[in-house]
Amino acid sequence: MEQWEYKIISPEVKGWVSKKIDPKTEQILNELGNEGWELTGIAPLAGNTSTAWGAGTGNFILIFKRKKA
Numbered sequence: 001m002e003q004w005e006y007k008i009i010s011p012e013v014k015g016w017v018s019k020k021i022d023p024k025t026e027q028i029l030n031e032l033g034n035e036g037w038e039l040t041g042i043a044p045l046a047g048n049t050s051t052a053w054g055a056g057t058g059n060f061i062l063i064f065k066r067k068k069a
Contacts, residue, residue: 003068007037010045010061029062037064 012022029039041063
């Protein structure tokens, strides 16, 4: 039976109007890929920021998996 391990990261998002992901994120993703991690999902972190117009989301999580050795 195959067994999996999981890793969850939350890239840093900067900016209020024009949101930008930290440039180091691409390097981190490449390193994870080289280690055998596969991106399997993306989920928003709802309600972690708020604006004058109501709750919003400024961040998200990336979910990775790879086979256990």
